[in-house]
Amino acid sequence: MKARSHAADYYRRILSAQSHGLKRLDPVAAIMHYHRGQEIPNSSGPAGHWYCVIVGAVRRCTIRSDGRRQILDLMLPQDFFFVSDSKRDGTIEAVVEETVLASYPGARIEQLAERDPLFARELREVALQSLARSQGQLQILGGITAFEKVGSFLLSLDGRGSEKRGEVELPVSRYDIADYLAVSVETVCRAITDLQHRGVIALAGKRTVKIVNRGALEDRFGERAMVA
Amino acid sequence: MKARSHAADYYRRILSAQSHGLKRLDPVAAIMHYHRGQEIPNSSGPAGHWYCVIVGAVRRCTIRSDGRRQILDLMLPQDFFFVSDSKRDGTIEAVVEETVLASYPGARIEQLAERDPLFARELREVALQSLARSQGQLQILGGITAFEKVGSFLLSLDGRGSEKRGEVELPVSRYDIADYLAVSVETVCRAITDLQHRGVIALAGKRTVKIVNRGALEDRFGERAMVA
DNA sequence: CGGCTTGTTGATTTCGCTCAATGGTGGTGG
DNA sequence: CCACCACCATTGAGCGAAATCAACAAGCCG
Numbered sequence: 001m002k003a004r005s006h007a008a009d010y011y012r013r014i015l016s017a018q019s020h021g022l023k024r025l026d027p028v029a030a031i032m033h034y035h036r037g038q039e040i041p042n043s044s045g046p047a048g049h050w051y052c053v054i055v056g057a058v059r060r061c062t063i064r065s066d067g068r069r070q071i072l073d074l075m076l077p078q079d080f081f082f083v084s085d086s087k088r089d090g091t092i093e094a095v096v097e098e099t100v101l102a103s104y105p106g107a108r109i110e111q112l113a114e115r116d117p118l119f120a121r122e123l124r125e126v127a128l129q130s131l132a133r134s135q136g137q138l139q140i141l142g143g144i145t146a147f148e149k150v151g152s153f154l155l156s157l158d159g160r161g162s163e164k165r166g167e168v169e170l171p172v173s174r175y176d177i178a179d180y181l182a183v184s185v186e187t188v189c190r191a192i193t194d195l196q197h198r199g200v201i202a203l204a205g206k207r208t209v210k211i212v213n214r215g216a217l218e219d220r221f222g223e224r225a226m227v228a
Numbered sequence: 229m230k231a232r233s234h235a236a237d238y239y240r241r242i243l244s245a246q247s248h249g250l251k252r253l254d255p256v257a258a259i260m261h262y263h264r265g266q267e268i269p270n271s272s273g274p275a276g277h278w279y280c281v282i283v284g285a286v287r288r289c290t291i292r293s294d295g296r297r298q299i300l301d302l303m304l305p306q307d308f309f310f311v312s313d314s315k316r317d318g319t320i321e322a323v324v325e326e327t328v329l330a331s332y333p334g335a336r337i338e339q340l341a342e343r344d345p346l347f348a349r350e351l352r353e354v355a356l357q358s359l360a361r362s363q364g365q366l367q368i369l370g371g372i373t374a375f376e377k378v379g380s381f382l383l384s385l386d387g388r389g390s391e392k393r394g395e396v397e398l399p400v401s402r403y404d405i406a407d408y409l410a411v412s413v414e415t416v417c418r419a420i421t422d423l424q425h426r427g428v429i430a431l432a433g434k435r436t437v438k439i440v441n442r443g444a445l446e447d448r449f450g451e452r453a454m455v456a
Numbered sequence: 457c458g459g460c461t462t463g464t465t466g467a468t469t470t471c472g473c474t475c476a477a478t479g480g481t482g483g484t485g486g
Numbered sequence: 487c488c489a490c491c492a493c494c495a496t497t498g499a500g501c502g503a504a505a506t507c508a509a510c511a512a513g514c515c516g
Contacts, residue, residue, distance in 0.1 A: 062367065065447050070370040072363055082356070089363075110349065117342040120352075124341075127355040128310070134362040135300055135317075139290065141369045142298040142410040144505080146472065174495060182370045184473055189496055206495070219293050372473085374504070402463060412505055417464055434463070462513080470505075480495080486488090 011054050011100050018054075018078045022122050025112070029102035034094035040083065040101070042092065047106030048084035050126075053077050056099025057171040061179070062090035071180040073133065076160050076171060080126045082106075095172055141182060149181040150191040151217040154201065154209055166214070170207040239282050239328050246282075246306045250350050253340070257330035262322035268311065268329070270320065275334030276312035278354075281305050284327025285399040289407070290318035299408040301361065304388050304399060308354040310334075323400055369410060377409040378419040379445040382429065382437055394442070398435040 008031040015029060031054070034040065040058065042049065051058070053075050060073040060081070072090060075081050083092055084106075113120040140152040157168045170177070174192075178185040192209075195201045200217060202210040211217065236259040244254050259282070262268065268286065270277070279286075281303050288301040288309070300318060303309050311320055312334075341348040368380040385396045398405070402420075406413040420437075423429045428445060430438040439445065 064370070066372075068372070070367065072366050072370075113348060113352075114345040117345070117348065120341060120345065120348045121338065124348075124352060124355060127352060127359065131355065131359045131362060134359060134366060137366060138300050138362065138369065139298065141366065142292070142300075144294075144296070144410070144471095173493085175493090182372070185494090186474085186496080187472055190472090193496075372503095401461090403461095413462095414464080414506085415504060418504090421464075457516105459516090460514080462511100464509105464511080466507105466509085468505105468507080471503090473502080474500085476498085478496080478498105481493085482491100483493105484489100484491085486490095 011102075015052070015054050015102050018052075022052075022080075022119070022126065024116070024119055025104060025109075028104055028108055028112070030104075032101045032103050034099045034101065036094060036097040036099075038094050038099075040092040040094065042083045042085050042089070045105070045107065046085070047110055048082055049106050050080060050082055050104040050109055051075075052080045052102040052104075054100040054102055056097075057095035058092060058099060058101070059095050059172070059176065059180075060090055060092050069179045070182065071176060073130075073137070074172070074176075074180060077162070079129075079133070079160075081130060082127070095176065137180075146181070146183050146187045146191045147195070149183060150177070150188060151195065151200075153177065153181060154211065155214075155217055158211060166211045168209045168211065170209060239330075243280070243282050243330050246280075250280075250308075250347070250354065252344070252347055253332060253337075254330075256332055256336055256340070258332075260329045260331050262327045262329065264322060264325040264327075266322045266327075268320040268322065270311045270313050270317070273333070273335060274313070275338055276310055277334050278308060278310055278332040278337055279303075280308045280330040280332075282328040282330055284325075285323035286320060286327060286329070287323050287400070287404065287408075288318050288320050297407045298410065299404060301358075301365070302400070302404075302408060307357075307361070307388075309358060310355070323404065365408075374409075374411050374415045374419045375423070377411060378405070378416060379423065379428075381405065381409060382439065383442075383445055386439060394439045396437045396439065398437060 011031050012029070015031075029052070034056070040051070055077060057077075058075040058079075058081070059071050060075075062070050062072060064070055073081065074095075081092075083089065109123065113123050136156055140149055140156060143149045143152055154168055157170070158165060161169065161171075163169055172180070174185050174188050178188045181188065192201070192203070195217075196203055198216070200211075200213045202212050204210060239259050240254070240257070243257060243259075257280070262284070268279070283305060285305075286303040286307075286309070287299050288303075290298050290300060292298055301309065302323075309320075311317065337351065341351050364384055368377055368384060371377045371380055382396055385398070386393060389397065389399075391397055400408070402413050402416050406416045409416065420429070420431070423445075424431055426444070428439075428441045430440050432438060
């Protein structure tokens with residue numbers, strides 16, 4: 001949150017270059033910087049707040065009654081998300097250092113939508129994108145084995161983000177993946193190393209995954225019917 | 229889909245009596261009847277289709293690569309849902325016989341939203357309700373044990389629907405519950421009977437559950453620290 | 457009646473959680 | 487600089503929970 005307007009301009013240009021539809025929203029954006037683990041406050045009045053990730057990653061978490069953390073949503077660059085002051089949505093945190101968000105006060109958004117029907121439609125689109133993200137995660141969590149979950153997760157990451165297809169940059173720790181997939185950290189590790197040994201994926205560094213055999217990930221991979 | 233306009237009027241009155249916010253939408257509604265298992269078609273043009281459940285229940289399913297069915301969404305009376313012609317959303321089916329829906333063509337909705345900013349806002353509201361439904365299901369699926377999942381499912385059903393609190397009418401079969409929670413049918417059965425034996429719930433018929441000890445459901449119920 | 461769906465229970469096996477230990481890395485302060 | 491600490495990642499051993507396989511009762515309908 002330092003005073004560096006030149007940096008703000010830089011991120012503003014990134015925001016404008018992104019492919020989402022809300023171009024007319026850009027001038028309203030407030031560029032916000034967050035540290036790793038820092039909470040994005042939801043004290044934003046009754047109309048809530050819209051955000052768009054420019055750089056970094058953001059997670060939406062709840063704490064279960066048994067103390068476990070669950071990650072309900074994972075937002076990457078170009079993703080929009082809405083925060084209301086209702087407690088049930090859980091806490092929102094920056095995942096990585098130097099996470100940059102565009103922030104739009106809900107009241108301002110409502111004003112714009114009221115005047116501009118086309119913008120209102122785009123705003124609906126964005127809401128439906130959040131829904132699609134959530135249902136995508138449902139499909140991932142619906143897998144039986146941990147291999148399925150991890151595999152689906154990698155595929156979904158490959159679909160998002162701007163990296164070239166087949167090369168996934170994991171934006172989060174193994175612990176985050178575990179809480180996102182509702183499995184233990186150890187299981188995530190084992191699944192990754194096993195997929196690696198089977199030649200389905202290859203690791204370039206701990207946080208970079210190359211997808212070698214995409215078909216094996218898309219089909220059920222509990223089978224060993226894919227060893228070359 | 230029989231020609232019974234008097235019945236259509238009956239359901240139209242039910243629709244009007246429901247507490248959702250889209251009153252000005254009611255005159256546009258087409259009342260549709262569906263049989264058990266019948267698919268709700270999504271051949272509705274590029275603008276998609278909005279529906280609202282009046283009577284019965286509707287599920288959104290996908291088939292996984294291993295042949296298992298997964299239920300991604302469960303719509304009960306007063307729930308809205310959107311159907312587009314994109315294949316990835318899966319198929320939509322009526323769960324029970326004599327399921328009655330209000331149907332709104334997407335193009336018509338867009339027209340209305342364009343003219344009426346207040347309506348556009350309400351439309352955003354229902355989109356966010358779909359999102360809330362989806363995220364609620366995420367929380368349920370995030371549970372570790374099958375007891376947790378079944379318990380959370382019962383609680384979420386208790387929150388929806390118009391029955392009095394504490395008495396849940398299961399609108400779906402055990403198989404549907406299993407595919408919704410991503411566990412096996414047998415596990416669902418065992419969880420239900422176990423919860424019954426522990427005095428947490430009581431069954432009045434196969435499809436009616438009384439919640440006896442709500443606290444035991446809300447807390448973690450893997451513990452036996454609740455037997456009276 | 458015979459077939460079909462639904463619901464339930466038992467036996468066995470497999471998978472993933474838990475506990476435990478270890479190495480690597482980045483930051484921080486003596 | 488190095489000792490120390492916190493976090494991250496990985497691997498092994500043992501156990502419990504849930505999937506799987508199998509069987510069976512009850513209701514429903516042609």
